[in-house]
Structure formats: C-alpha cells, structure tokens
Amino acid sequence: MPVEFHLPQFGLSLAMMKPLLFVALLSLNAVEVLSGEYRAVTIETGQRRIFRVPNLETITGSSGRCVEEGLDGETMEAIWIEASCEGVRTSMVWKKDGTRMHVMACAEDVETRTSAQLKLRQQVQKEVKAHKSVTACVRNGRVEVWGWVKSEEEMATFTALEKKHRDTVKSFVEVVVAEQ
Secondary structure (H helix, E strand, O other): OOOOOEEOOOOEEHHHHHHHHHHHHHHOOOOEEOOOOEEEEEEEOOOEEEEEOOOEEEEEEOOOOOEEEEEOOOOOOEEEEEEOOOEEEEEEEEEOOOOEEEEEEEEEOOOOOOHHHHHHHHHHHHHOOOOOOEEEEEEOOEEEEEEEEOOHHHHHHHHHHHHHOHHHEEEEEEEOOOOO
C-alpha cells in the first residue's frame, strides 16, 4: 500500500507536489530541453534522467534489459531514460508535427569502471562537447564514443580521436545520410 505524505499547512500531498517539483526543476534548468534531430547522452547505471521535448507525442525504442525509456507521466512534454546495466540504446522521440528525434543513451557501469577510465572518458567528452549528437562512455573496458555526425569531415574528428588514444578509445560514430 503506497504511503501518502501530507503537508496540511499547505493543503498538499506528495502526489500533488510531483508536478510542482517538475516545474521547479524546469525553472532551475535541471531538465535538459532536447532539440535537433540527434542527441546522444551518457548515463550511469542506477541513474534516471529527464528531458523536456516540446510538442512531444510519444517515444519508442527496441526492448532491452539495460537502458529503458518512457514518457514522464506527470507532464505531457517530458521523457525519462534509465540505466540498470551497461549498454547502448537508441530511442525515437516523435513530435506532434510528425518529426522525430533520435536519442542515444550510452550507459556505463559505475561499479566496474576504473578511475583512470572515468578520467579518460571525461577528457574525451570535453573533446566531443561541440557535437551534441555524440557522447563518450566507459563500456567493455575502454572508452567508447557513440553517436552521429552529418559529414565525412566531422567523422574525421572521431577517426583522429580514436588514433590519438590508440587501444583505449573506440569510436562507433556513424555518418547520417539525409532522408529524401
């Protein structure tokens, strides 16, 4: 049986406060607003991240055991992504106007990554920061870079990054071909 908390002095229960908390987080910029066609994010196991999507209709993704996504039930314009184990997952966010966004989440296991791997991932993440469609995460005992770029020129950046870090960084970045 769920426990209800009440703040009688304000006439509010916990259930009534959830939407208010979400609005407060939005106003503090704690919730990232997704824009563009492609977004890649790193998430740690045990973590849930919420993203605001203006004109959100639904979110879809293939089934998986490590990374899951869903609509935030408290608001009509937010999604959540949660990681239970190391993995990569791409979700499609559909907007009311028929457009879609591809959101890739790379989940890293905080229990198995080393401090050296975390430090390298943070360094690589700084190097790819200009590309919101690309993210770095620790998987398979190395730093992996996942996401999308729109040209071979941009792809050269990630090929060079992989060469720079030899066996410690592996790129899975793909060039996106525009739909006709």
